[in-house]
Amino acid sequence: MSGTKAETSGSPVTREDLARLDYFEDLRDRYLSIESLDARWHPIDQADLTSDRDTCMRIHHLISLTRSVEETLDSAFRSGHVPGTAFFGRGNEAASVASAACLDDEEWLIPMHRNCGAHIAKGHPPVSIMAHFFGRAGGPSSGRDGNFHMGYRPRKITQLISHIGTMVPIAAGVAWAEKLRGQGRAALTYIGDGGTSAGDVHEGMNFATVQKLPLVIIIDNNQYAYKTLLKEQFACESLVLRAPGYGMPGYLVDGTNALLMHKICGEALERARAGEGPTLIESVTIRAVGHSVYDKYSDYVDMELLNRWNEERDPVKRLDAYLLAGGIATEDEIGESHVRARKEAEEAREEALKMPFPDPEKVEDDVYAP
Amino acid sequence: MSGTKAETSGSPVTREDLARLDYFEDLRDRYLSIESLDARWHPIDQADLTSDRDTCMRIHHLISLTRSVEETLDSAFRSGHVPGTAFFGRGNEAASVASAACLDDEEWLIPMHRNCGAHIAKGHPPVSIMAHFFGRAGGPSSGRDGNFHMGYRPRKITQLISHIGTMVPIAAGVAWAEKLRGQGRAALTYIGDGGTSAGDVHEGMNFATVQKLPLVIIIDNNQYAYKTLLKEQFACESLVLRAPGYGMPGYLVDGTNALLMHKICGEALERARAGEGPTLIESVTIRAVGHSVYDKYSDYVDMELLNRWNEERDPVKRLDAYLLAGGIATEDEIGESHVRARKEAEEAREEALKMPFPDPEKVEDDVYAP
Amino acid sequence: MSQITYREAISTALWEEMERDETILLVGEDIGLGGGAFYITKGFQERFGRGRVVDAPLSEAGFTGAAIGAALNGMRPVVEFQFADFVTESYKMIVDFAAGNHYRQMGPVPIVFRLPAAALTSAGPFHSQNPEPWFFGAPGLKIAAPATAYDAKGMMKTAIRDNNPVLFLEYKKLYNYPIDDLPEALRPDVPERDYTVSFGEARVLREGSDISLITFGTSVIDALEAAVILGAEGVEVEVIDMRTILPFDKKAILDSVEKTGKLLILHEARLRGGVAGEFASIVAEEAFESLDAPIRRLGGLDTPVPMSPPLEKAYLPGTEKVAAALRELAAY
Amino acid sequence: MSQITYREAISTALWEEMERDETILLVGEDIGLGGGAFYITKGFQERFGRGRVVDAPLSEAGFTGAAIGAALNGMRPVVEFQFADFVTESYKMIVDFAAGNHYRQMGPVPIVFRLPAAALTSAGPFHSQNPEPWFFGAPGLKIAAPATAYDAKGMMKTAIRDNNPVLFLEYKKLYNYPIDDLPEALRPDVPERDYTVSFGEARVLREGSDISLITFGTSVIDALEAAVILGAEGVEVEVIDMRTILPFDKKAILDSVEKTGKLLILHEARLRGGVAGEFASIVAEEAFESLDAPIRRLGGLDTPVPMSPPLEKAYLPGTEKVAAALRELAAY
Ligand SMILES: Cc1ncc(C[n+]2csc(CCOP(=O)(O)OP(=O)(O)O)c2C)c(N)n1
Ligand SMILES: Cc1ncc(C[n+]2csc(CCOP(=O)(O)OP(=O)(O)O)c2C)c(N)n1
Numbered sequence A, B: 001m002s003g004t005k006a007e008t009s010g011s012p013v014t015r016e017d018l019a020r021l022d023y024f025e026d027l028r029d030r031y032l033s034i035e036s037l038d039a040r041w042h043p044i045d046q047a048d049l050t051s052d053r054d055t056c057m058r059i060h061h062l063i064s065l066t067r068s069v070e071e072t073l074d075s076a077f078r079s080g081h082v083p084g085t086a087f088f089g090r091g092n093e094a095a096s097v098a099s100a101a102c103l104d105d106e107e108w109l110i111p112m113h114r115n116c117g118a119h120i121a122k123g124h125p126p127v128s129i130m131a132h133f134f135g136r137a138g139g140p141s142s143g144r145d146g147n148f149h150m151g152y153r154p155r156k157i158t159q160l161i162s163h164i165g166t167m168v169p170i171a172a173g174v175a176w177a178e179k180l181r182g183q184g185r186a187a188l189t190y191i192g193d194g195g196t197s198a199g200d201v202h203e204g205m206n207f208a209t210v211q212k213l214p215l216v217i218i219i220d221n222n223q224y225a226y227k228t229l230l231k232e233q234f235a236c237e238s239l240v241l242r243a244p245g246y247g248m249p250g251y252l253v254d255g256t257n258a259l260l261m262h263k264i265c266g267e268a269l270e271r272a273r274a275g276e277g278p279t280l281i282e283s284v285t286i287r288a289v290g291h292s293v294y295d296k297y298s299d300y301v302d303m304e305l306l307n308r309w310n311e312e313r314d315p316v317k318r319l320d321a322y323l324l325a326g327g328i329a330t331e332d333e334i335g336e337s338h339v340r341a342r343k344e345a346e347e348a349r350e351e352a353l354k355m356p357f358p359d360p361e362k363v364e365d366d367v368y369a370p
Numbered sequence C, D: 001m002s003q004i005t006y007r008e009a010i011s012t013a014l015w016e017e018m019e020r021d022e023t024i025l026l027v028g029e030d031i032g033l034g035g036g037a038f039y040i041t042k043g044f045q046e047r048f049g050r051g052r053v054v055d056a057p058l059s060e061a062g063f064t065g066a067a068i069g070a071a072l073n074g075m076r077p078v079v080e081f082q083f084a085d086f087v088t089e090s091y092k093m094i095v096d097f098a099a100g101n102h103y104r105q106m107g108p109v110p111i112v113f114r115l116p117a118a119a120l121t122s123a124g125p126f127h128s129q130n131p132e133p134w135f136f137g138a139p140g141l142k143i144a145a146p147a148t149a150y151d152a153k154g155m156m157k158t159a160i161r162d163n164n165p166v167l168f169l170e171y172k173k174l175y176n177y178p179i180d181d182l183p184e185a186l187r188p189d190v191p192e193r194d195y196t197v198s199f200g201e202a203r204v205l206r207e208g209s210d211i212s213l214i215t216f217g218t219s220v221i222d223a224l225e226a227a228v229i230l231g232a233e234g235v236e237v238e239v240i241d242m243r244t245i246l247p248f249d250k251k252a253i254l255d256s257v258e259k260t261g262k263l264l265i266l267h268e269a270r271l272r273g274g275v276a277g278e279f280a281s282i283v284a285e286e287a288f289e290s291l292d293a294p295i296r297r298l299g300g301l302d303t304p305v306p307m308s309p310p311l312e313k314a315y316l317p318g319t320e321k322v323a324a325a326l327r328e329l330a331a332y
């Protein structure tokens, strides 16, 4: 913990907290050495990140599994098994996994198009994800949709529509129902740095804060929105500066640091469950691959910077190193976790490829619910 | 001026300026004793408000004319001359007039549905306004639209569509064209407290700040959005807190104080013309009448508070008192300005009522531009 | 049994349903404290609380989205748009999200969108529109368009209990229409008991053997008036109120045309892109041999809805234009 | 004269117009540095600067609104939607603001909305839609739907020079369609010189005396293929490409039907609420006596556009379905 409860609590920033605001001045140039900030925009003390072995190993395995699933999907795409296109979240696995891993089984996840890790942490089986990408009848939408337009009802994961921004209001509504039900459950959603420009995001955050809904919103700031750079997307120093405009606490988190995200998101969800309303968390990562499998991203991405990120901030490597350095796991245990992940992904791929394509005779079924 | 140029300049708030943030904590309960704040959220020194007689008398007359035009329209409505409905801006005349009076002739005004004062200050003739409300062929839309869905091209005033929020992006676009033309002209628009919740407003403010457009946006916070109270509309302490989220300066202004608005808006427009980008100004007033002429507003309005506002903060009375107390005008001169305004409004009404209704034979004309 | 207004019918249906099922929520602008622009929900917030009756911020996409999210999570929200015109703000939420969710195997989305629609009096281009053409092509939606208090109450209950997103068109002009001024056929008694009206069943408002006049919404009044005029001229017009636009009662249209051989389709919305095109096409395809005359359609002009009274009158397809079109058909 | 792709034709037209008139601006997502999702504007920002070629934040309503504001203030913006599907974000901006402004006497709004439309391959429910039904009823708009590189270049110039808001449908499937694979009728040479193609003039792609096949967009390919098949079976099908959907060439439809007496209308969009309904209705009203058979329409199924290849194929009105419908008509 960075200090007392009060220090990271839900009350909006005031006085001396905000005196630190000039910290943000040229944050974007300094993302590589980002300092994570709490709700009052003090650096977060990271001494108390969890070292609980079970938690750490669970998160490690989920992150590794996420990477393996995406790599497997990518190679399946190159082999022609993925109709349409595919997006990947490489670079944000830590943030996706460690946040969604804070949800209870009965809580809803409202993911975006790069949150493979969140799907996996919430229990969406890799074989179902693969079947979806492969357009098979056994996928969660029976082949009616593809790519990351994917949900999974058995684990309370919504499907997004393509129109970016729409999911924040949807998430607010999911949280509204939870609030009415009064069982102390919260919901979690994500939005990209590009997505923050969408009007729906504003409307959704406003609705959530006015109604004090149990919702955590993570801004996946991966420094690109397709081919658009951050400076063309917003003019403020940091997107957490939007939080006071809604009267909610805002955190800035190094999204390549899994255990830090786990702590901050976990605390935010706890506040949400306790009726203290929404929290905004800006998670800074980098999109380590192209926008989609088709994207010629070296056209517009600063490849040197990207390489440095991959060297210094790859979330998988960072977690490996952290576990090792902290004596939480041995090199063998870490290696074994990776091997198991790759095997699981491979098996899922094989199983999914055996599934049939949907029956065109049924194309007109299910337009209406009974 | 509240101090040096730097103090009110366009650079976003930083450090000690923001240390004053807790000022906002229960601002809404304290609107009646509102303190106006500059871009760094220091109280604005009002010692240097203009006492230039010509400026003062011009603004006085425009404010008085606005009130008279609206009162005349209201009585015309009661006499059955206004088809459909009518909205009035009673209570915000000072803010509307004093802001729009800062525009040059060649600059665009993008008004909202209570900015009668802005129309009048920008030179929209009362007879044209009346003809519009009366649905006459001689109105600016030839009777095709009514109420405050009204523009006036000869004076570079756009017409709004009903969908609230849309005009902020439109205003950004008008300013974009000015920026490209490079003649140092700015544009001015308004949005209600309710309107700030609309996604378009977010999108428009973001576009304007990213492109550093010459635009001033005034939030007409009149404490009601139809029957919805502020606490159902937003959860932040004050709407100026949104400004740092876009990287623009935000001011909080007592909107019943004409000369203060004239100063702050004038400075903001100067910055815009100089290429320093947009400014957000929250103008706090009260909606002194119902939402529309049909609205039974005592259902939901705190009538006691409203009466106090009308006593203490009526913008017309306040300006009268200020001019008198400052020795800028005599009681006779002030009275004469009012009389002239009423006469002008009455004459406009008579003239407009003589105009014919549009010819139904021409109803299908002009759908397409040649 | 009683005679209540269309507005009271809707209000009553909402109230009774909220009493019956606590998963039903209301959200919209000014609907709480203020009871909504048309006072449909006056007193609801006091009774059902601020959790279930939410005065939304001015943000249609946002609160429509929130309602959809709540529907995904077990609730049955009813969303009030202050005017149907503003539903365009929520287009993608309704068409892309809500309507397609079940097809994508992501579960039902039981939700009602209340749309105060059509012209009132000089409400101008932005408060007078008929929204059905915007949504008619969207798979997964239903569209109800009641023209009587009886239908309004019964169909609102059907809409709320339906597991699909339903656009519920409410005709502002009918909200407070004096009951005694309504044509007989438009004032069936409204039972005080619970009842529902099935979707997809048209109603014959007046039988006739010479011409079929297919219509719905505010136009039923003009249709009935014109039928009376034509009746006096010896032409028997069959007037059919479609009642639901999606699903629509194709059989009722075809049956009537088979009988009369002549067809006029009438609605207040502009013709181009209006649903009359679909109805006419179906007849041209499936009842071609029954037709004794060209199909006629009548609707609003191809302009924005103008405000000033003489223009608005010229815009709308009123009784005189209907009668004229019927006469032409009769003479063919 | 040369053979260039549809994509190159659009790109060339934009470039030439921007060279010609400095009030022309481009705005859209990823169009600057990145040259847009389909590389139509690659290199434009370098040439015309960041003021005239704006990489917009992800906010369609916002940048559409900004473009309209710029148009009010003397500019001629061209707005790129990344996919036509996202135009729903800007619905009110286009329909309520831009389309109605001139009617309200507030001046012309010269603006082009570029909409990469229709199915590509397994692009799924949100990247495959045909937007014309959403806008077809809106007075004040024009809708262009070029199917050849020649039309794409000439009509883009027409659109830019028009003083009204124009929805410019671009068929993603045609962008990079190999020229040699196109049917002869779809690859007229594209002049290097400046030329325009008037709106509202259909083009007969193939003459025939037995059946009129009215179509546009991607469906022209299926139509021509089916006509060849039917030709081999001894049925002469007249294939007409509408080219502009608003205004549309009513005379071309009526003339052809008068000649053939039989009509099939085909488009990729779903039938219900599609523009085929309007065309069919007009024929049923104005060429009733010429018809020798029921009017037939063919379009997408009444479902969201499904992603998986077998489903998508079933959804689309491909050559086989067109040929089958033509055969039925021929046999009538
Ligand atoms: C409303 C809308 N406009 C455009 C798009 C096309 N599009 C898909 S992803 C994307 C970029 C999103 O950027 P960001 O929100 O930063 O998420 P990221 O892809 O970087 O994770 C765009 C423009 C869309 N899906 N929705
Ligand atoms: C998108 C949209 N939704 C709803 C309305 C109906 N409406 C008209 S004015 C209004 C309240 C506006 O409040 P505010 O922005 O505070 O402006 P004020 O009327 O108080 O000046 C509402 C809800 C509208 N015009 N547009």
Ligand SMILES: [Mg+2]
Residues within 6 Å of the ligand: A192, A193, A194, A220, A221, A222, A223, A224, A225, A226
């Ligand atoms: Mg991004």
Ligand SMILES: [Mg+2]
Residues within 6 Å of the ligand: B192, B193, B194, B220, B221, B222, B223, B224, B225, B226
């Ligand atoms: Mg207000």
